[in-house]
Every structure is written in C-alpha cells, then in structure tokens.
Amino acid sequence: MSNFIPVNEPLLDGNEKKYLCECIDTGWISSEGPFVQRLEKEFAARVGRRFGIAVANGSVALDAAVAALDLGPGDEVILPTFTIISCAAAIVRAGATPVLVDSESDTWNMDLSQVEQKITSRTRAVMAVHIFGLPVDMDALLAITQPRGIKVIEDAAQMHGQTCRDQPCGSFGDMSTFSFYPNKHITTGEGGIIVTDDEGLAERCRSLRNLCFKPEKRFVHEELGWNFRMSNLQAAVGCAQLERLDTFITRKRQMGCRYDELLVGVPGIQKPLVRTAWAENIYWVYGLVLDDGVPYDAEEAIRRLAAQGIGCRPFFWPMHEQPVFRRMGLFTGESYPVAERLARRGFYLPSGLALTETQIRRVADVTRGVLVS
Incomplete structure (x- = not known):
C-alpha cells in the first residue's frame, strides 16, 4: 500500500550524513572511534550524569547494569509487570528473582504503593521503567528505596529529554539506561547507553561491555563479559540526533x-x-x-x-x-x-x-x- 503510514519513521535530516562520511573518510568505524566518547560525554551531560557508557542496544544496557550491581541468586528486584521483556530478562539471566507490581490506570506507570508492599529482606533493587511519555514519580520512589538502602535502576529508554519535577530523566537512582532504537527520540539505528554518577559502576560497565579485557594483559580474563560495544558509525548518528x-x-x-x-x-x-x-x-x-x-x-x-x-x-x-x-x-x-x-x-x-x-x-x-x- 503506497500511502501506508508506518507506526514510526525516524527523522535523519541533520548532521547524520556529514558525521557518517567523516567516519568513512577517516577510517574510524569501530568502537574505538572518537564519536563514541563524544556521545558518551555529551549525552551524560545532557541528563546530568558524570559518566556515560555507550552500548549495542537498550536491552544489553539493562544486562550490564544488573551485572554491575552484582545482582544474582537470592536477590529480589521489583519492577512493573507492564514493560518490555528486556527488563525482566536481565534480572532472570543474572539469576535474581523478578518481583512484579501492577500499573496505574491513568499514567500506565508502575504503582508505587505496591512497590512498598513487595519489599522484603531480600529486595536488593527496584527497576523503575518510564512508560510511553510520562515518567514514574522518581522522588516518591526514592523516598521508599533510599532509607532502606535499595538500589534503583532507572529504565529511561523512552524518555530522552523528559524531566521529572524539573530534573532530567536519566539522572535518578544508581544507574539509568536509554535505548537508541529507531523509534526513540534519539536513534543510532541500534544502540543504547548507561549513565551513572558512580565512577566504580561506570568502570565496571565499560569492562563488562568489552569482554572484561584487562588493561595490563588484554587476553587474560578474570571474569566473563560481553561484546556490547557501540560502533563509531552508530555514535556519529547519535551525536547528530542529540544536537536536535x-x-x-x-x-x-x-x-x-x-x-x-x-x-x-x-x-x-x-x-x-x-x-x-x-x-x-x-x-x-x-x-x-x-x-x-x-x-x-x-x-x-x-x-x-x-x-x-x-x-x-x-x-x-x-x-x-x-x-x-x-x-x-x-x-x-x-x-x-x-x-x-x-x-x-x-x-x-x-x-x-x-x-x-x-x-x-x-x-x-x-x-x-x-x-x-
């Protein structure tokens, strides 16, 4: 059908082509290229975080965040049942236990009153997922989690540029993740990013996304990581998108x-x-x-x-x-x-x-x- 209107079509009429040509002309197309670090720095600054770690997509951003917080067997993580499977999958793959809460019927976000009800002695973290256009009330959530020492992963995959009580989404909790899938406000085709203020968590995520290579002895590994790297080509598109x-x-x-x-x-x-x-x-x-x-x-x-x-x-x-x-x-x-x-x-x-x-x-x-x- 020639006049079919798709559910999503990205807008790529800024500096995307210019920056992609720069990658090709310089030969920097891999994750070692300069656009990756530029995107990490500029995106982290935009959401009020100290560190950004660009990754292959928003789903693996969640995997890395869960792993960086050492969540595993015996640990419970509270999250909304109404979300994409990536959220629960990251918890299950780590061996931790997902604990679900229902949604609010008007905002479609997680019901915070149920979060407090689901906390047990095994609760290690809450994964707050902002849904479709409105964020979770993060101040209210942190008032529940912080006194108890419960970690917060903020899944802000859909919230580029959104705020919660005038603070950028992506600036709350221990770590936040974003997706750069083509239907997001900023796209890199496929891609994602983790942002945090904790230098130790940032270094841990950088290691996990890069097969846990040791700086001093590259091909000797103390633990297993993943290849979750973002290419310079993807980051170039992301930098152009972020400008707009x-x-x-x-x-x-x-x-x-x-x-x-x-x-x-x-x-x-x-x-x-x-x-x-x-x-x-x-x-x-x-x-x-x-x-x-x-x-x-x-x-x-x-x-x-x-x-x-x-x-x-x-x-x-x-x-x-x-x-x-x-x-x-x-x-x-x-x-x-x-x-x-x-x-x-x-x-x-x-x-x-x-x-x-x-x-x-x-x-x-x-x-x-x-x-x-």
Whole structure:
C-alpha cells in the first residue's frame, strides 16, 4: 500500500550524513572511534550524569547494569509487570528473582504503593521503567528505596529529554539506561547507553561491555563479559540526533496535542494524560486504551486500522503472562488486572518524528471512523 503510514519513521535530516562520511573518510568505524566518547560525554551531560557508557542496544544496557550491581541468586528486584521483556530478562539471566507490581490506570506507570508492599529482606533493587511519555514519580520512589538502602535502576529508554519535577530523566537512582532504537527520540539505528554518577559502576560497565579485557594483559580474563560495544558509525548518528533533541521534544509534544485536538469527542477511548504533578507528557508514542464497552480488543482495532493503511502497535504484554517465564515457574497464580487490561485494550498510533501534519490528520480521521462505526 503506497500511502501506508508506518507506526514510526525516524527523522535523519541533520548532521547524520556529514558525521557518517567523516567516519568513512577517516577510517574510524569501530568502537574505538572518537564519536563514541563524544556521545558518551555529551549525552551524560545532557541528563546530568558524570559518566556515560555507550552500548549495542537498550536491552544489553539493562544486562550490564544488573551485572554491575552484582545482582544474582537470592536477590529480589521489583519492577512493573507492564514493560518490555528486556527488563525482566536481565534480572532472570543474572539469576535474581523478578518481583512484579501492577500499573496505574491513568499514567500506565508502575504503582508505587505496591512497590512498598513487595519489599522484603531480600529486595536488593527496584527497576523503575518510564512508560510511553510520562515518567514514574522518581522522588516518591526514592523516598521508599533510599532509607532502606535499595538500589534503583532507572529504565529511561523512552524518555530522552523528559524531566521529572524539573530534573532530567536519566539522572535518578544508581544507574539509568536509554535505548537508541529507531523509534526513540534519539536513534543510532541500534544502540543504547548507561549513565551513572558512580565512577566504580561506570568502570565496571565499560569492562563488562568489552569482554572484561584487562588493561595490563588484554587476553587474560578474570571474569566473563560481553561484546556490547557501540560502533563509531552508530555514535556519529547519535551525536547528530542529540544536537536536535530540543527540537524533537517540541515536535513530539505538538504531535500529541494535535492528536488530542483531532480525537476530541471520539467515544470509547482513553487518551494519554497531558500531565501529572511531576511531568508534562512527552508523547514518545500516542497511546489509546479502548473502553470496556467497545465490542472488540486492541488486536482487532489494529487490524481494522491496518486495513486502511494505518500502522499501529499493541501495548506491552505483561511479564506474568509471558509463556517463557511461566515455563520457568515464575509468577504462578499472580494477577495484575490493570496491566492485563492495558495489554488487551491498549495500542498506539503512528508517532514517529517524520510524521507530517497531513498524515496526523489522516490517522485521526481513520481512527475516528474505525471507532465510531
């Protein structure tokens, strides 16, 4: 379908091509190239952190963060059930135990009241995951964790440029991670970054991403790491994208407001919150949740929209309902009704930075037609 509107299309019309040509002209294409360190330094500064460690993607950023904190067997890590599987997978692969909490029905973020209820003597960390456009109230979370000495990993994969009570997302807790996947506000194609203020954790992450080579004797290894390195080519794109982050954030908020205007009066949907007491929505994606009175689910809505040339994507499927974890005997008998409803009745509309005003109007018109008919 020639006029199909994809769920995401990145915007790559800044200095991306110029910086990529510089990599090719100089021969610096590997992880040893100068753009990697530039991206680490500039991105860390942007989110108010001392150190940045660029990695191959946002999922391995979580793996490295969990490993750097020495989380393992006997340790419990609290996280939302409504998230991408990368979060729980990092915990499970480390041998630690994921402990789940449900979501808030309005922000779609983790329910902090349940976090306090789930803390035990074995709780070592909380993984706070910011969802879709609004952040977790990090001040409230840290008020729970800090007095107890519980570590915090802030998964800010979707929150480039967002703030929480005027502090940058990515500046909270012991470590924060971001993704640079093509649907993020900053993309490197594939890629991610870990940021922290702790020099020891930063050095540990640098070692883990680079096979734990020893500086003094490169091919003698005391422990196993991974090749999680980012290439200079990827970092070059990231540097160009970072230069335009403020413009991208303004654009995303304009898109969110435009969808709000065009979908006024459409029955049967919950739209994203515009703001909370601690943040204004950044609209990483524009999500909709179907009311219970709508006689079909998100999967059917997505099918109907696709038939008319509109690409959409479902919300996350909860961790406690993942077949892979059930086969491991995890989360047996557990139920989280808000997350279950979001998974079945939530989806998001095309939200990429390259989306035009004409496309937004068409998406809204088709969505209105599908939901009203």
